[in-house]
Amino acid sequence: MATPALLLNALSIVLGSFQYGYHIGELNSPQEVITTCPEPLYPNPSTNGAHLNDWIEPGGSLPTCIPMSNSEWSVLVATLTLGGLLGAMLVGSRLADRFGRRNALMINNASLLVGSVVIGCASTYTGMLVGRFLIGVGCGAVTVIVPMYLAEVSPPELRGSLGVMNQLGIVVGIFFAQILGLYFSTPTGWRVILLTGAAISFLQIFLLPFCVESPRYLALQPGGSAKAKRALQILRGRQDVAKEIRDWTRQDDRAVVAEEEGHSGSSPLLNDSSDALLVGGAGIEEEGHQPLQQKTFNALNSGRGITVAEFVSMPRYRRPVILLLLIQLSQQLSGINGVIFYSTAIMSQILPSSGAMITVYISIVNIIMTVIAAYLMDRAPRRSLLLTSSISMAISSFLLAGSLNYEVPLLSAFSIIAFVASFAIGLGPIPFLIIPELVDTTAVASASAFALSVNFVTNFVVSVMFLKLQEWWGGNVFYLFFVLLMGLSVAMNKLVPETKGKTPDEVARSWQSSHVH
Numbered sequence: 001m002a003t004p005a006l007l008l009n010a011l012s013i014v015l016g017s018f019q020y021g022y023h024i025g026e027l028n029s030p031q032e033v034i035t036t037c038p039e040p041l042y043p044n045p046s047t048n049g050a051h052l053n054d055w056i057e058p059g060g061s062l063p064t065c066i067p068m069s070n071s072e073w074s075v076l077v078a079t080l081t082l083g084g085l086l087g088a089m090l091v092g093s094r095l096a097d098r099f100g101r102r103n104a105l106m107i108n109n110a111s112l113l114v115g116s117v118v119i120g121c122a123s124t125y126t127g128m129l130v131g132r133f134l135i136g137v138g139c140g141a142v143t144v145i146v147p148m149y150l151a152e153v154s155p156p157e158l159r160g161s162l163g164v165m166n167q168l169g170i171v172v173g174i175f176f177a178q179i180l181g182l183y184f185s186t187p188t189g190w191r192v193i194l195l196t197g198a199a200i201s202f203l204q205i206f207l208l209p210f211c212v213e214s215p216r217y218l219a220l221q222p223g224g225s226a227k228a229k230r231a232l233q234i235l236r237g238r239q240d241v242a243k244e245i246r247d248w249t250r251q252d253d254r255a256v257v258a259e260e261e262g263h264s265g266s267s268p269l270l271n272d273s274s275d276a277l278l279v280g281g282a283g284i285e286e287e288g289h290q291p292l293q294q295k296t297f298n299a300l301n302s303g304r305g306i307t308v309a310e311f312v313s314m315p316r317y318r319r320p321v322i323l324l325l326l327i328q329l330s331q332q333l334s335g336i337n338g339v340i341f342y343s344t345a346i347m348s349q350i351l352p353s354s355g356a357m358i359t360v361y362i363s364i365v366n367i368i369m370t371v372i373a374a375y376l377m378d379r380a381p382r383r384s385l386l387l388t389s390s391i392s393m394a395i396s397s398f399l400l401a402g403s404l405n406y407e408v409p410l411l412s413a414f415s416i417i418a419f420v421a422s423f424a425i426g427l428g429p430i431p432f433l434i435i436p437e438l439v440d441t442t443a444v445a446s447a448s449a450f451a452l453s454v455n456f457v458t459n460f461v462v463s464v465m466f467l468k469l470q471e472w473w474g475g476n477v478f479y480l481f482f483v484l485l486m487g488l489s490v491a492m493n494k495l496v497p498e499t500k501g502k503t504p505d506e507v508a509r510s511w512q513s514s515h516v517h
Contacts, residue, residue: 002158003237009211010162013149014169015204016105016142019112021173022197023135024340027077028359029181030190035073037065038187062123064187070467072125078463079129081456083136084143087111088452091137092144093308093445101149101214108145109201112138116197135197140456143432144448151436151444152216153235155244160377160500163433168370171424174340175363182360216441219245311439311446319508320438323496324451327386330488331431332458334393335481336423338466339416358413365417369424382430382437383498387489389426393419394485397478404475431455437499438507 027034068076091111095104111134119131147166154162177193184192212235218228232241311317339362376385400415402408431451439447469477497510 002162003235005212005237006153006162006235009153009235010150010165012204012207012211013102013105013146014165015200015207016108016146017166017169018173018176019197019200019204020139020142021170021175022177022200023080023112023139023173024170024337025174025177025181025363026193026197028340029178030185030193031073033185033187033190034066035068037067062121062191066122066125066128068125070471074464074467076125076128076132078460079132080136080139081460081463083115083133083138084140084456085136085453085460087137087140087142088144088456089140089308089449092141092452093449095141096145096148096217097445100217101145101152102208102211103213104141104145105149106205106208108138108141109205110138111135111141113198113201113205116195116201120191120195120198131194140452143452143455144445147432147435148444148448149214151433152214152441155236156247156501158378159437160382160433161374164370164374164377164429166432167424167429168367168374171363171366171370171428175360175367178360178363182357215245220441306443306446308446308449311443311450317439317443317447320447321450323438324435324447325454326488326491326495327431327434328451328454329458330390330485330492331427332455332462333481333484333488334390334423334427335397335462335466335478335484336393336420336427337459338462338477338481339419358416361413362417362420366420366424369421370428373425373429376425377429377433378500380500381498382434382500383492383496385426386430386496387426387493389422389424389428389430390485390489390492392422393427394482394489396422397482397485401475401478401482404478434499436504437502438504440504 087108091108092104095107098104099107115131115134115136115138117131118134119128122128122131146169147163150162150166151159180193180196184190212231213227215228215232215235218224218231221227229241229245232245233239236244306314312321373385396415396419400412400419403411403415435448435451436444466477469480473480497507499507502510
């Protein structure tokens with residue numbers, strides 16, 4: 001059962017996901033007012049009206065628009081994902097392992113805050129790029145840290161529902177950005193949209209000190225057992241937490257707990273004696289893998305996690321690497337961020353007066369379906385939700401392509417809303433929450449960094465290419481996403497195991513029993 005303390009901690013942490021969603025959606029509606037400059041009221045004779053200063057407000061210091069082409073705008077939008085790659089690969093995992101999940105988010109807000117101020121006060125295209133990149137670094141770190149924290153504080157029976165809060169935070173953030181876009185997408189108001197990100201960062205900085213650190217992270221730190229126990233007691237609202245700690249420390253190679261108590265072989269957190277060392281969550285003692293076992297043991301005893309290089313190169317993590325690669329590629333090659341970033345531009349082609357409102361409706365549907373996904377996540381098989389989501393998106397993409405090509409407005413609106421709704425029930429939340437279900441705690445940070453790096457690289461490619469492909473192919477670009485989604489659905493059907501209600505150990509055993517290679 002979710003206690004008030006657990007919900008308040010989760011909501012405060014999910015403000016990070018909210019910021020990520022907000023920054024995904026903040027440039028959607030104001031694109032035209034930012035990039036298209038009217039004839040200047042006070043032209044500069046020396047430049048014949050071609051200089052940026054011609055659009056500076058009289059008596060002000062910032063231009064009311066920053067002229068740029070579609071290609072330049074695509075690069076600006078995609079720079080978020082370029083910074084996200086750096087944040088996911090280098091910043092998020094390292095901060096989370098070194099300073100803890102909560103403190104990592106506190107530090108990370110500096111990048112989000114500064115980036116929001118820089119882009120909101122930018123007077124040049126370069127300034128906007130710098131701000132967008134800094135925001136991207138912060139967003140990349142958020143995508144690693146927030147799902148990790150939620151997974152580590154969730155009781156087993158709520159792991160799916162609380163895990164979906166990450167995706168819910170993202171879609172509510174997108175919706176909030178779209179609402180502001182309706183009212184502030186004006187020559188004098190668009191900077192309010194961009195500067196609002198700084199206010200959200202301040203809010204999370206204020207709330208984080210009231211949150212507890214992840215008890216699973218604390219238990220891995222030398223001398224952290226008592227702190228871990230106290231943090232879990234606060235989150236659960238009761239004193240008796242020994243059984244839960246026994247369950248998840250067994251998954252994480254419980255030897256670290258004994259080390260924290262002076263190598264005594266016992267701990268106030270645990271009552272039973274000892275278990276065999278689990279190998280990377282697989283529970284398999286393989287001949288010739290003793291150096292890898294020892295590396296895991298040493299990492300646990302030192303309080304550090306497995307590095308990204310170790311995660312990618314170790315044989316026992318080979319299947320998780322393949323699965324994370326497949327699932328993250330499926331999320332981004334579905335074309336979802338092409339729709340989210342450019343939904344207003346897409347719908348304005350056939351519904352010029354309703355494009356912005358349809359974007360808001362898309363966000364509302366996204367929220368509703370994500371709430372439904374939270375209900376389903378601990379009740380329906382993850383694998384079934386994932387496949388239903390991807391196949392439904394493929395069908396919606398096919399219909400959207402045809403409706404755009406033949407200019408059928410109602411079918412276009414229905415298809416794009418169905419596309420986003422289908423994403424929300426599976427391909428939206430599951431790629432984030434499945435990571436800690438495939439690997440043990442010592443590898444979660446690096447597994448998240450690897451997975452989200454793949455996510456951001458693919459996101460960057462799709463974001464940069466989407467408008468150009470649409471210029472070349474028109475609505476046919478969604479036929480491409482249809483083909484990709486169908487192919488990826490076949491691959492997921494063959495390779496992805498069921499993870500609901502299972503430990504990484506149990507998931508690994510299911511691979512063996514089903515002969516998935």
